[in-house]
Amino acid sequence: MSDLDKAIAQLRSCRPIPEDQVRELCHRARELLIEEGNVVTVTAPVTICGDIHGQFHDLMELFRVGGDVPDTNYLFMGDFVDRGFYSLESFLLLLCLKVRYPDRMTLIRGNHESRQITTVYGFYDECLRKYGSANVWRYCCDVFDYLALGAIVLGASSTLSPGSPDDDDTEIEVCDQAGSIISRFPRQPRPSSPQDKLDAPSKGTPDKTGPPGSGASGSSSGSVGNPTGAILCVHGGLSPLVDTVDKIRLIDRKQEVPHEGAMCDLLWSDPDEIDGWGLSPRGAGFLFGADIVKVFNHRNDLSLIARAHQLVMEGFKEMFDASIVTVWSAPNYCYRCGNVAAVLELTEDDSGTGIFQRTNGDVGRSSGGVVEPRGGPKYGPARRYRVFQAAPQDSRGMPAKKPVADYFL
Numbered sequence: 001m002s003d004l005d006k007a008i009a010q011l012r013s014c015r016p017i018p019e020d021q022v023r024e025l026c027h028r029a030r031e032l033l034i035e036e037g038n039v040v041t042v043t044a045p046v047t048i049c050g051d052i053h054g055q056f057h058d059l060m061e062l063f064r065v066g067g068d069v070p071d072t073n074y075l076f077m078g079d080f081v082d083r084g085f086y087s088l089e090s091f092l093l094l095l096c097l098k099v100r101y102p103d104r105m106t107l108i109r110g111n112h113e114s115r116q117i118t119t120v121y122g123f124y125d126e127c128l129r130k131y132g133s134a135n136v137w138r139y140c141c142d143v144f145d146y147l148a149l150g151a152i153v154l155g156a157s158s159t160l161s162p163g164s165p166d167d168d169d170t171e172i173e174v175c176d177q178a179g180s181i182i183s184r185f186p187r188q189p190r191p192s193s194p195q196d197k198l199d200a201p202s203k204g205t206p207d208k209t210g211p212p213g214s215g216a217s218g219s220s221s222g223s224v225g226n227p228t229g230a231i232l233c234v235h236g237g238l239s240p241l242v243d244t245v246d247k248i249r250l251i252d253r254k255q256e257v258p259h260e261g262a263m264c265d266l267l268w269s270d271p272d273e274i275d276g277w278g279l280s281p282r283g284a285g286f287l288f289g290a291d292i293v294k295v296f297n298h299r300n301d302l303s304l305i306a307r308a309h310q311l312v313m314e315g316f317k318e319m320f321d322a323s324i325v326t327v328w329s330a331p332n333y334c335y336r337c338g339n340v341a342a343v344l345e346l347t348e349d350d351s352g353t354g355i356f357q358r359t360n361g362d363v364g365r366s367s368g369g370v371v372e373p374r375g376g377p378k379y380g381p382a383r384r385y386r387v388f389q390a391a392p393q394d395s396r397g398m399p400a401k402k403p404v405a406d407y408f409l
């Protein structure tokens with residue numbers, strides 16, 4: 001068994017690894033991450049996860065529900081640390097898995113992967129408590145600076161698999177943690193091309209669709225954007241300074257998260273029911289409306305934006321005609337919010353006809369190489385959400401030490 005596998009085994013049992021091993025691990029992780037672009041390309045199948053926030057036992061539950069590494073290809077959209085009692089074990093385990101299986105684990109940066117935020121929200125204190133010095137916190141923060149800012153998922157299928165042939169028209173499937181299907185949503189009729197929809201006058205009221213309570217239950221007749229396009233994953237959202245994915249690629253990311261600017265916005269912004277851009281109550285990033293998402297997706301050949309960053313009680317929430325989804329993976333957030341969590345599974349397009357693989361932006365949009373499958377075109381990635389609850393209390397044990405009471409901070 002290699003040292004790395006030993007470290008993985010130790011962290012899986014929720015025991016921290018020695019300081020010198022953390023230093024070595026962080027060094028190796030940095031060497032890997034430095035080679036990644038700001039926007040990592042990932043090929044489906046992939047399971048997309050939202051915030052973890054140091055809820056180690058729930059991360060174990062996520063792996064139980066979503067499959068283990070390296071069997072399942074994972075993409076985590078940041079906020080690994082802070083709030084929960086086990087930021088250290090959670091982040092180091094994910095980092096070990098990244099180093100051990102670099103092609104099966106993608107980690108992108110959240111707004112909590114920051115020196116300033118972690119000193120306020122728990123990770124710094126946790127490191128100090130568990131090691132007696134800030135060294136490990138410092139090693140981890142140096143890794144944070146190298147995490148990618150986003151990912152592009154290519155090759156996602158517009159049909160769900162595995163599934164029976166009768167389920168051919170299921171676009172969204174929601175499963176519980178035992179794998180049983182809770183609900184299924186059929187694919188709605190789509191406009192013949194996104195451009196038609198953008199240009200055409202509105203033709204009456206579209207059908208309601210989307211999971212109840214998921215936010216997709218408004219008017220929806222298919223997302224606007226490139227229907228066979230890629231999926232952009234980012235922790236927070238869009239930025240008024242970024243109108244193309246290529247502009248994200250040009251950011252100098254290897255630094256602490258700045259207080260403003262494009263990099264800050266990508267990690268801090270939230271979608272909202274507004275027109276255009278708005279000020280964020282968070283004091284960093286912006287709010288952005290449906291019009292912003294639809295224009296961005298169309299311009300960048302995207303079918304969907306997947307992001308995290310906001311607690312949603314149902315674990316996931318689709319907005320703006322399913323052009324953007326929030327995925328939240330910390331059940332019973334802060335051990336008291338009572339929410340369920342979710343991961344988003346995108347299956348592989350093996351038909352050879354659905355999604356045309358390419359470097360995003362390199363090839364002409366819409367029709368370039370896309371052949372319509374039999375039975376007409378199916379637009380957009382089919383999505384399977386696996387919803388799960390917090391790990392049972394008896395699997396948790398007690399925190400290593402009593403958390404410091406709020407009034408001391």
Ligand SMILES: [Mn+2]
Pocket residue numbers: 079110111112235308309310
């Ligand atoms: Mn966040």
